[in-house]
Amino acid sequence: MTLNDIYHAIDPVALSLGPLQIRWYGLAYVAGFICAFLVIAKLSQRWKIRIDDDAFFTVVFCVIFGVILGGRLGYVLVYGDGYYLQHPEKILAFNEGGMSFHGGLVGVIIGGVIAAKITKIPFLTLADMGVVGVPIGLFFGRCANFINGELWGAPTDMPWGVVFGGAAGTMPRHPSQLYEALLEGVVLFIILFALSRKTPARPRGTFFGTFLLFYGLFRFTIEFIRQPDAQIGYLLGTHWFTMGQALSIPLMVAGVVFLIYAWKTKKPQMGLPDSEISQP
Template sequence: MNDIYQSLDPVAFSLGPVSVRWYGLAYVLGFALAAFILYRVAKRWKVRITSDDVITIMLCVMVGIIVCARLGYCLFYGDGYYLAHPLDILAFSQGGMSFHGGLVGALLGGVVAWKFTGIPFLTLADLGAIAAPLGLFFGRCANFVNGELWGAPTDLPWGVVFGGAAGTMPRHPSQLYEALLEGLVIFCVLYALSRKMPPRPRGTFLGGFLAMYGLFRFLLEFVRQPDAQLGYLWGGWLTMGQVLSVPLIVAGIALVVYAVRAKLPQEGAPEPPEEEDAPAAAGPGGGVSS
């Protein structure tokens, strides 16, 4: 049986001394598609949202994701290294981004966007939950291109040899499993649900996203190699990714139950106040004074 070798170049193209990596392009494409989907779904739901609102939302969420994804990795997966080397937290070029940290950042960014736009937080979160899986899809594909976050050894015919630290044994292409389940499957489910009119209650889509992502991530951790600096946390199978995913499943189910019971409608930005015509000031002769 011939092994499959992953020999893709992480650099998409170079412009002089500047190299553009597939991972960076995945972020750009993911955010761009998220903005497009968010705007289209909001219009279909007939909730008020402007192009300025979309820009504000995306800026808040992008900053939240990038900062908290990095901090989350350093906290959950650093195994104390970053406490001893705090300046390395800023070394984004060395890699290391955590989905769970990025999720917290996206939610915090949503809170800030809610304050700026007036769109209810759960409506923003629902729109983001529908759009986010495509970003996850591109991000996991970029992980595969980078030859990182590879899976456990396997003798299945589609096992991939990543080389380097992964060695020469075939491994599960767990990045592609995650791209399929956490990305395409979740997107298709939530997008299909979003087409029902009137739209489902506030919180439904965020809850569904959290529950599905947590479940898929928990299951996929069984075929994913744990981070070398942490290894298995208990019993030769429990990983940090599974520990962090259980609360997502519980929170997601609880949020869906809350949404069904509360039945809060999806709402957009408040209507701007109507401008009243200022009364003309009359001069002594009855004309308009200057």
Template sequence: MLNEIYQNLDPVAFSLGPLVVRWYGLAYVLGFALAAFVIYRVAKRWRLGMTEDDLLTLMVCAIIGVVLGARAGYVLFYGDGYYFAHPLEIFAFNQGGMSFHGGLAGLLAGGAVAARLTEIPFLTLADLGAIAAPLGLFFGRCANFVNGELWGAPTDWPIGVVFGGAAGMMPRHPSQLYEAVLEGLVIFCVLFALSRKMPPRPRGTFVGAFLLLYGVFRFLIEFVREPDAQLGYLWGGWLTMGQVLSAPLVIAGVAMLVYAAKRKLPQEGPRRFVRPPEPLEPASPEDPS
């Protein structure tokens, strides 16, 4: 059933003359659009006072950080030296090659810039981003499935999919969909449900929970996901690069949850500069008041 669905999918969503729009590109657009909506709604519920300008600033910084970070992460962690020998290929975004872990680093860097520009505490922005980010992951992993990339290991399960091409003609785990459900839908539902509590949970709680859950889910899914061909298995023949990069996220997530529980910093909105009131002029002696 799932294999039949995949065989009827087209990576190209539609084309208008020379303009070709792929599902992968639409996944990014839809992911960022829904993330902005979720951030706005949660910030409003938390009564943070975030303006539309604040939201726009955050999204621009996030988009730039994710795209540049994801590409840089792929070049550094998965390129296996290829891009150092062909530096111009680094800018060939149309050929694919994006890394979640690099995108996460870029997102945090972009969030730090946005925090400075909007005067909203960094961890509050990070928490808002953590609640919304799984939606982008969901659409991104679905697009990976449509593209027939990042496939899983061979399997005899009924849901096995024949991806063809470099993946061969044997059925494989649709690991992209496993990740879409666990890294996307499950994490989003958990964090969004937690965000409903008022007053909001302490600053850092949501980003800590996101790092912990993502690290655990990604580490487990890597056991049924085919490692990148240029890297293969690492360190004794059973660890993948994805697992090596995900293990620190679990540690960071636990540390952030402990920090949030101990500090109990409240979620805060923009720290706007307020001009002090002008000093009152002293009353003149002739003034009857």
């Protein structure tokens, strides 16, 4: 069975219960959140980061809210091409798809800052723990993009090309969603997980910087064979430079900045202050 056969054999709707449809895309978000928070819990134990249940669920709530709201608004503002100004009632129509990773990242950062203020755990400690689990969610999300037949790649004559149909036409295309699942998901997780094995934990900001640098690098690379969004196309009059690449450049720069900061300051990872730990 070829990859093209697999694509056409999978229904984007995982389960139908009367009028209710549960899609693989929604399940990918749920699975990603669960796995990410299991990683956070495990890292807090390995790194001996003090965090109680109240603080943990505060972080969980802020991150989930930031991902969903930031991802949606990022897509609306960057990729909407004016559509949502004419149809504002569609802005929160999550069931129709349309999420931006870069917007979700901004949302998570804002949510993380809020969680850090509430819990009094340093933001970079929360960020370092959180980003180790993020690639797992990215893996599930990119696989769901493939099942949905969205964010496809450029035409190809490779034997693993997929005919997505619809707006993608009838020519085989690169399954760029799966390339991203491999690089942004599997490879990036292996890098971060390997770094996280060291105890005591590496300096504050190490993992956040590593994530930003490698995600930006992987995304920039994949964009060369990923079809740009039809409403935006290529930028600066080129036939290769996309919005995804433009947004990935500052991520790589920020990643280097955080790595330099971590190397120079060597601040240890820290959890709740003793006075903030809930007593049974």
